[in-house]
Amino acid sequence: MGTFVKNAWYVAAWSKEVGRRLLPRTILGEQVVLYRREDGAPAALADRCPHKLAPLSLGELQGDHVQCGYHGMEFDCSGACVRIPGQQNIPPTARVRSFPLQEKYGAVWIWMGDPALAHHHAIVDVPRYKEDGWGLVDGQYLHFKTNYLNITDNLVDPAHTTYVHKKTIGNSAGENVGVKIEQGDSHVLAYRWIRNAPPVPLVERMADFQGMTDRWQYYYLHLPSVSCVDFGCVDAGVEPTEDNKDQGFRSYSFNFLTPETESTTHYFWLHVRNYHPDDAQVSDDVVRFMTLTFEEDAEILARIQCEQERTGVREYTRLGIDNAPARIRKMIERLQAEEGAADKAGA
Secondary structure: OOOOOOOOEEEEEEHHHOEOEOEEEEEOOEEEEEEEOOOOOEEEEEOOOOOOOOOHHHOEEEOOEEEOOOOOOEEOOOOEEEEEOOEOOOOOOOEOOEOOEEEEOOEEEEEOOOHHHOOHHHOOOOOOOOOOOOEEEEEEEEEEOOOHHHHHHHHOOHHHHHHHOOOOOOOHHHOOOOOEEEEOOOEEEEEEEEEEEOOOHHHHHHOOOOOOEEEEEEEEEEOOOEEEEEEEEEEOOOOOOHHHHHHOEEEEEEEEEEEEEOOEEEEEEEEEEOOOOOOHHHHHHHHHHHHHHHHHHHHHHHHHHHHHHHHOOOOOOOOHHHHHHHHHHHHHHHHHHHHHHHHHHHO
């Protein structure tokens, strides 16, 4: 059994990617084809014709039907075959799997598990999304050459920012500041405050603090693989109420991790900010800045993946900073066990 949790919503694509053409994508090791019906609603089918297993994405749309590019069989949005050229009888095995979808936050979300469990309310909330006074950068994507759990480890690890992200969101002021951990039913939070410290490069560039600052990093990981980083700073000594934090420098970075294979991950991200919210140039700068930050992660995690595959070992030793990653992996294992038990009972 792999590391995937199937009963969860994953971003399959940004909404702008899905249109009146067949879009193939590998999700949780499965080949999926995405498209829009003529009424604009998105649809997703297994990307495999049941006849000779040709990828349906090599075919074309005929109205709302996907026509296989090998022998012309047509499938509706439910995955049922509705036409076989030259043959009236349609075998009951002539169908492909369809997947529940919903659109939210400018993305098409897919449910790869039991369709009966695909509840719409289960998608995480994004604070301040499209609210007045808050800027939005979305539609961003990177491809990581590592297992998604290596990324979730990274995304609840404020300590690495001092060393990996010296050019962007880290500096030496946080080197010896400990990380606190909280755990809920379906999330883990790792956080720390760095008091009376100079601004990091991102804040220096985007804000106008005259002296020392108090900086927070709150790293939420919502199971199985949605990360929210609540990051910001206020003048040193200011009471850290939510209102004061909103009046300071603040952003919410959401990272939607969709496993592609056991060693690669789709990394969709959006960024909500309260600084220069309507400035298009700042939005462009944020894209460049955050992309650099994530590419710094991608580079070291790809090297980690290579060594893990070469040695067959995930890690030889553990540190105190591994508390949050260890909790997440245990929670993922619990979800997998529950899914496995349900599948066994159903069989």
